[in-house]
Amino acid sequence: MFHDITHILTALIKGAFPLDQVHFVTPAENNRTSPCLSVILETRCxxxxxxxGNVPLHSSNSLRISFGKQQLTLQLYRGNALIQQQQIARRGPRTGAFLLQTLNELQMQPTEQDTARLVILxxxxxxxxxxxxDIHTDSRSRALFEAVRRFIDENHASALTRDSVAGAFYISPNYLSHLFQKTGNVGFNEYLTQxxxxxxxxxxxxxxxxxxxxAARCGFTDSNYFCRLFRKHTERSPSEYRRQYHSQLIAKK
Structure with a gap:
């Protein structure tokens, strides 16, 4: 699998190669080229x-991606030896450019590792x-939408709002709402509640x-509001839901 760039990308995205730390390389004053991402392929990547673009080569196996204005260059290295290279035009949606801009902003906040990992993935x-x-026009903002969805899932217990989530990805609250309606066919608040x-x-x-x-572990500061909302969506109170579930388990034994 190490010889195939597409398989490696899939393994990274699905977590078969877990992404650990994200490092931001300080730009060199005399080396202003295209943005570059290098992923070291180890047990913890x-x-x-x-x-x-001034990311040095590493002695370990690595995947290196250069983001030119017109095309991407993907290179697979075993140590310092190049074993595969693919180039592809930067066609279709501008999601890639937006994600690169988000990483540029995150360079100023290198401790925001959770957000950085989501954007990298x-x-x-x-x-x-x-x-x-197959690049479909209806997946125009899919990569960004999936990053926001993962962020909400991992931080659902926090005091998330439309403004705070939009701020985490350096987009406007209105654009975040548009992203959910257009790409997810669901409102932001509705998705957060679900x-x-x-x-x-x-x-x-x-x-x-x-x-x-x-209620508190799921991001609800008011347990009474949580109970009303739970009943609205399930037609049962949380206590009734729990009793019914355990009754069904006992009945199956």
């Missing part, structure tokens, strides 16, 4: 990004899409926690 997904033969309620259902099934604790 590390990514190195530079807006100016979305950028790798975008590269894989470009390598494929995600939190799904996590609440899993906690009700698997843990004997108090309802107010479950």
């Amino acid at each position: 590390e990514a190195f990004f530079s807006a100016s 979305s950028l790798l997904s975008h590269c894989r899409d470009l390598l494929g033969s 995600t939190r309620l799904e996590h609440a259902r899993q906690l009700l099934k698997g843990y004997d926690l108090k309802i107010k604790d479950i």
Whole structure:
């Protein structure tokens, strides 16, 4: 699999090669070239990004992607030896350019590792899409949308708002709403609520926690509001949902 760039991209995106640390290489004053991303392919992968392309080669196996204005260059190295190279035109949606801009902004906040990893994975997904033969216009913002979805899923217990999520990806709140409506066919607040309620259902099934604790773990500051919302979406209170689930488990034994 190491000889195939597409397979490596897929493995990185799916987590078969877990992405650990994201490093930002300081741009060299005398070396202003295209942005470059290098991923070190080890048990725990590390990514190195530079807006100016001055990412040094590493002795380990690595995937190196240069983002030119007209085309991408993907290179697979075993140590310092180049074993595969592919070039592809930067056609279709401008999602890649937007994700690169987000990484440029994140260079000023290198401790924001969770967001950086999500953006890197979305950028790798975008590269894989470009390598494929089918690029559909209706997937124009898919990579960014998936990055935001993963961010919400991983941070659902936090005090997320439309403004805070938009700020994490350096986009406007209005564009975030547009992204969800156009790409996900769902409103931002509706998606956030669905995600939190799904996590609440899993906690009700698997843990004997108090309802107010479950509400807090799923991002709801008001347990009464959580109960009303839960009933609205399931036609049962959280306690009724838990009892019914465990009754069904007992009946199956």
